Amino acid sequence: MSERQSAPSQPSAHKTPSELKAELMPAVTALDAPFWDGLREGELRLQQCAACRSYQYPPETFCYECGSMDLAWKAASGRGTVYSFITVHQRFHAAFTEEMPYNVSIVQLEEGPRIVSNVLGIPPHDVQVDMAVQASPRAITPEQSALYFEPATTEGDR
Amino acid sequence: MKGLKHRYCIVGVGHTNYGRNPGLSQMGHNVVAIRAALEDAGLTTKDVDGVLTKTPTSTFPHLWAPQVAEALRIVPKVCATIDQAGASNIALIQFAISAIELGQAEVVVCSYGDNPATGDRASYAAPRGDAAVAGLFGAPMAYAMAARRHMAMYGTTQDQLGNVAVAHRYHASMNPGAQFREPISLEDYHNSRWLAEPFHLLDCCPVSDSGAAWVVTTAERAASLKQKPVYIEGIGQGHPAWDFHRREDITLSGAKVSGEVAFKQAGLGPEDIDFCELYDCFTIVPLITLEDYGFVKKGEGGSFYEDQRTYIGGELPINTSGGLLSETGMPGPQHIIEAVRQLRGAYQGTERQVEGAEVGLVSQQGGIMTTHSTMILTNQPA
Numbered sequence: 001m002s003e004r005q006s007a008p009s010q011p012s013a014h015k016t017p018s019e020l021k022a023e024l025m026p027a028v029t030a031l032d033a034p035f036w037d038g039l040r041e042g043e044l045r046l047q048q049c050a051a052c053r054s055y056q057y058p059p060e061t062f063c064y065e066c067g068s069m070d071l072a073w074k075a076a077s078g079r080g081t082v083y084s085f086i087t088v089h090q091r092f093h094a095a096f097t098e099e100m101p102y103n104v105s106i107v108q109l110e111e112g113p114r115i116v117s118n119v120l121g122i123p124p125h126d127v128q129v130d131m132a133v134q135a136s137p138r139a140i141t142p143e144q145s146a147l148y149f150e151p152a153t154t155e156g157d158r
Numbered sequence: 159m160k161g162l163k164h165r166y167c168i169v170g171v172g173h174t175n176y177g178r179n180p181g182l183s184q185m186g187h188n189v190v191a192i193r194a195a196l197e198d199a200g201l202t203t204k205d206v207d208g209v210l211t212k213t214p215t216s217t218f219p220h221l222w223a224p225q226v227a228e229a230l231r232i233v234p235k236v237c238a239t240i241d242q243a244g245a246s247n248i249a250l251i252q253f254a255i256s257a258i259e260l261g262q263a264e265v266v267v268c269s270y271g272d273n274p275a276t277g278d279r280a281s282y283a284a285p286r287g288d289a290a291v292a293g294l295f296g297a298p299m300a301y302a303m304a305a306r307r308h309m310a311m312y313g314t315t316q317d318q319l320g321n322v323a324v325a326h327r328y329h330a331s332m333n334p335g336a337q338f339r340e341p342i343s344l345e346d347y348h349n350s351r352w353l354a355e356p357f358h359l360l361d362c363c364p365v366s367d368s369g370a371a372w373v374v375t376t377a378e379r380a381a382s383l384k385q386k387p388v389y390i391e392g393i394g395q396g397h398p399a400w401d402f403h404r405r406e407d408i409t410l411s412g413a414k415v416s417g418e419v420a421f422k423q424a425g426l427g428p429e430d431i432d433f434c435e436l437y438d439c440f441t442i443v444p445l446i447t448l449e450d451y452g453f454v455k456k457g458e459g460g461s462f463y464e465d466q467r468t469y470i471g472g473e474l475p476i477n478t479s480g481g482l483l484s485e486t487g488m489p490g491p492q493h494i495i496e497a498v499r500q501l502r503g504a505y506q507g508t509e510r511q512v513e514g515a516e517v518g519l520v521s522q523q524g525g526i527m528t529t530h531s532t533m534i535l536t537n538q539p540a
Contacts, residue, residue: 024290058288084307084408089352092283092295101352104294106303106403114403116289129310146291 020095022141032059034073039137039145044076046111055111078135080107080149083114087124103127107149121150162423164540166255167380167387170199170373171495176486177337179367180276184214187271187369188226195371200384201265208236208257208266212246215489216274216281226269236263243524244437244490245395245412246270248531251494252393254374264375270491271369279365298440300402300526302357305442308409309356311457314445316356318460320347322441323360323483325468330480332470332510337366338484361441363481368488370495388501391426391517392534394419402526411443412530413450413521420519420532428453431534432515433500434474435493437523438481447521451532475512490522494533501537 015023028036035057038045046055051068055076062069085105088096096102103124108114119127120136132152137145172194174187182190188211196202209227213219223239236257240246247270254266274282283296294300308314324344330336342360350360380387396415398405421427428451436444445459453474454462462468468476479485479496486492497518505511516538523530 021291024285026288026290083403084303084310086299086302086306086357087352087355088293088299089354093285093290093293096293099293101355102293104289104292104299104303104354106408116286116292116294116403118292129307140291 017095017098018140020093022144024093024095025140025144025146028144031061035059036144038073038075039147040139040143042137044078044135044137044147045073046076046109046113047071048074055109055113057109057113057115076135077110079110079152080133080135082106082119082127082129082131082133083108084129085119085127105133105149107133115147117147117149119149119151162255162390162392163425164389165377166258166374166390167377168251168372168390168494168498168535169375169380169383169385169387170195170197170201171498172196172198172371173492173495174271174367174369176335176366176368176488178275179273182273182367182369184217184271184273184277185225185229187273187367188269188371189229191271191369191371192226192230192267192269195267195373198385199373201373203230203232205265206230206232206267207234208254208263209234210237210250210253210266210268211239212250212270213239213241214270214272215243216272216278218281234263236266242397242529242531244439245397245522245524245529245531247490247494247522248393248520248533249395251372251374251390251533252395252531255390255393258374258376264379266374267371268374269369269371270488272488273367274365275367277367282365297526298357298362299354301440301442302354303402304408304446304527305356305361305440308442308446311409312460314457314460316348317344318445318463319356319361319441320344321460321463322438322444323347325463325466326438326477326481326483328469329478330484333479333485336480336485337364337487338480357440363439363483363487366487368486368492370488370491372491372494372498386502386537388498389536389538390533391536392420392422392424392532394421394423394532395530397529398527399529402528408527409446411446411450411523411527413447413523413532416530416532417451420534424534426517426534430517431474431519433478433512433518434476435478435481435497435518435520436476437490437493437521438477438483439489441483443523443527444476446527447523451519451521470510470512478510478512489524493520493522497535501535503537
């Protein structure tokens with residue numbers, strides 16, 4: 001789950017911030033490859049349980065809600081709301097040097113799961129609890145994209 | 159159930175110097191603290207038949223309690239490490255009581271010791287798995303998420319968070335052993351740099367070298383020991399358990415369930431508590447803890463710290479030695495030690511003593527409000 005270490009926290013000094021950010025990407029596993037494939041193709045995908053219909057993140061070999069192992073990957077709406085957020089001022093990692101201060105948000109997805117991400121496209125101080133956001137994956141490397149969100153632009157998008 | 163009333167006691171407490179302590183290894187913090195706690199009780203290592211530990215935060219070693227026993231040249235009957243992060247400190251006492259109740263041991267030492275200030279502190283800023291690429295590192299950011307949600311839901315203000323930092327520092331200013339003793343004002347709080355809004359640096363506990371130990375035995379044995387016994391009246395646990403961003407409500411802690419169990423066991427309620435030692439790794443935590451224990455309604459924790467109500471001499475003194483925020487960033491044992499000292503009347507004749515203190519409450523928690531334990535102590539005989 002989220003406690004697993006995804007990268008060394010003491011990066012070498014000569015790398016660019018984007019190279020450093022690539023190092024922060026978790027290693028892709030057979031279990032979560034469809035999630036990363038989806039992001040590379042511009043789409044948020046979640047596991048859905050065929051038995052109880054619930055959606056889940058992070059991926060697992062079983063349904064967290066009912067224990068069924070009958071899971072399938074489905075395209076999610078990408079719609080969500082900001083459950084909570086922070087504006088980070090302390091540089092914990094050199095990958096974020098050019099973005100200070102930056103937003104980190106917990107996004108409540110319409111399908112149920114919550115996910116930690118960034119709301120981009122507006123100044124961090126304009127982010128608000130409960131504001132509507134839309135998934136907007138961005139490439140970290142040619143092979144791998146990360147999940148980001150932007151403010152939902154119009155009611156029509158929702 | 160027989161209940162705990164007056165049957166078990168904390169008879170000795172000890173700790174190492176708080177702050178930066180380069181002369182002492184991680185193990186050294188445990189050993190020095192345990193020897194100090196035993197001397198405080200009037201016991202020696204030969205009296206000990208149980209060794210229980212909380213794992214050091216910085217390195218999380220395997221089979222830690224047996225290593226601590228070896229370092230003291232103790233061959234214990236009971237030896238275990240409990241992994242609830244900060245909540246372990248009370249869970250160790252619960253395990254000690256269980257072992258004594260089952261006839262497996264009579265004198266049990268519990269300890270925690272770590273040297274992240276002068277040793278390895280990488281675990282304090284570790285990236286959080288899949289959230290690393292989003293820039294989420296360490297505990298402060300996750301607790302700041304809880305604070306922001308609390309502010310949005312209940313109208314908790316930045317000043318109300320600041321009051322917690324100011325109040326705990328006020329108590330630390332009277333404590334010669336505290337790592338941070340310089341009094342601060344609300345203005346100082348607002349002027350301290352942002353770490354991750356809504357947290358200033360002064361919303362966060364320091365990273366400290368610290369060791370502490372506490373000795374548990376029966377009331378019968380306690381009667382012949384050196385110190386005035388402090389009786390364990392109630393212990394509770396409650397664990398939100400799920401990772402912080404996935405649980406139903408990040409403004410709720412395990413204090414609700416844990417407190418209900420502890421209060422029921424003790425036959426007491428919030429109105430009976432003379433002082434509290436509340437886990438305070440970040441300013442939002444005591445506010446949420448007060449709410450979930452029922453000292454105030456949900457969402458009103460911020461108002462409890464206004465008008466110096468929590469100062470010694472006030473309505474309900476809280477964190478009378480400075481807590482994690484100012485005494486030491488050690489994850490929790492300082493609260494147990496301070497509660498025991500207050501109930502012994504150790505500060506009698508000084509401004510640090512909570513006058514007439516008979517019942518104290520200690521809260522401990524760990525992770526991102528992932529675990530919680532509660533203990534109610536008294537100095538009143540049956």
